[in-house]
Amino acid sequence: MLELQGLTRRFGATVAVDAVSLAVPAGQMLGIIGRSGAGKSTLLRLLNRLVEPSAGRILCDGTDVTALRGRALRRWRRNCAMVFQQFNLVQRLDVLTNALLGRLAYQHGLGRARLLLTGGFPAEERARALAMLERFDLLGLALQRAETLSGGQQQRVALCRALLQAPRLILADEPIASLDPANARLVMQALRQANRAEGLTVLVNLHHLETARAYCDRIVAMQAGRIVFDGPPEALDAARLQAVYGLPEADLAAESEAAAARPAMA
Numbered sequence: 001m002l003e004l005q006g007l008t009r010r011f012g013a014t015v016a017v018d019a020v021s022l023a024v025p026a027g028q029m030l031g032i033i034g035r036s037g038a039g040k041s042t043l044l045r046l047l048n049r050l051v052e053p054s055a056g057r058i059l060c061d062g063t064d065v066t067a068l069r070g071r072a073l074r075r076w077r078r079n080c081a082m083v084f085q086q087f088n089l090v091q092r093l094d095v096l097t098n099a100l101l102g103r104l105a106y107q108h109g110l111g112r113a114r115l116l117l118t119g120g121f122p123a124e125e126r127a128r129a130l131a132m133l134e135r136f137d138l139l140g141l142a143l144q145r146a147e148t149l150s151g152g153q154q155q156r157v158a159l160c161r162a163l164l165q166a167p168r169l170i171l172a173d174e175p176i177a178s179l180d181p182a183n184a185r186l187v188m189q190a191l192r193q194a195n196r197a198e199g200l201t202v203l204v205n206l207h208h209l210e211t212a213r214a215y216c217d218r219i220v221a222m223q224a225g226r227i228v229f230d231g232p233p234e235a236l237d238a239a240r241l242q243a244v245y246g247l248p249e250a251d252l253a254a255e256s257e258a259a260a261a262r263p264a265m266a
């Protein structure tokens with residue numbers, strides 16, 4: 001169980017995440033929606049401690065994640081695999097090596113440096129990565145450079161890399177915002193499959209309510225850093241959405257598409 005208690009993050013005068021409290025049972029696939037600037041990315045970045053909270057706590061199975069330091073913090077970050085809108089693959093490396101980078105989280109010091117320099121991952125790890133690629137229908141591309149792949153294929157490689165990290169949580173920040181509908185579907189199916197098959201908890205930021213409805217167990221809607229809806233997909237109908245955002249679903253989708261077209265904030 002992941003628990004956020006009054007989690008808050010301020011950037012100067014902006015309250016990006018405002019006293020968010022949320023309990024996410026293990027194995028749940030949670031979709032987070034909201035208008036641009038609602039605080040969705042900041043919330044995910046708080047969870048893996050890429051961003052530090054201004055107030056509040058994060059607990060995972062009773063452990064205070066907000067207090068972790070050093071090796072324990074590294075272990076937590078390994079437990080939280082991130083999937084990004086722009087895939088973040090190393091373009092000049094092949095697909096197999098990109099997937100294997102998920103295993104780097106288990107190496108430190110000299111061992112890590114050696115792997116980075118030589119790419120010489122042990123046979124057992126390579127076999128594991130190949131099996132993962134096969135599972136997501138990418139085996140035939142294993143030796144191709146990442147830069148030769150379509151966006152949808154790249155995102156599925158990024159998901160393989162995340163799963164090879166053997167995480168407990170997947171934090172996916174608008175994973176399909178740069179993809180066409182067919183590729184978006186494949187990536188969402190892959191994410192859902194990882195959630196179901198491995199019981200992984202998934203928190204996924206999405207622009208499209210329809211996608212969140214189709215794939216998630218639960219939807220949280222954010223506005224100005226706060227949670228304004230939290231419930232099952234079927235409870236978030238058009239009327240409720242209009243009440244939450246003050247605009248119809250079509251306008252929300254159009255606004256979200258415009259936001260996705262803008263370059264992501266570093």
Ligand SMILES: Nc1ncnc2c1ncn2[C@@H]1O[C@H](COP(=O)(O)OP(=O)(O)OP(=O)(O)O)[C@@H](O)[C@H]1O
Pocket residue numbers: 011014015016034035036037038039040041042043259265
């Ligand atoms: N590093 C930062 N420095 C200053 N302000 C920031 C920073 N990161 C986020 N913000 C601000 O915090 C608020 C929430 O931003 P965030 O990126 O979390 O929203 P979002 O819902 O993910 O938006 P989008 O869908 O456009 O990515 C915005 O007002 C944003 O400008």
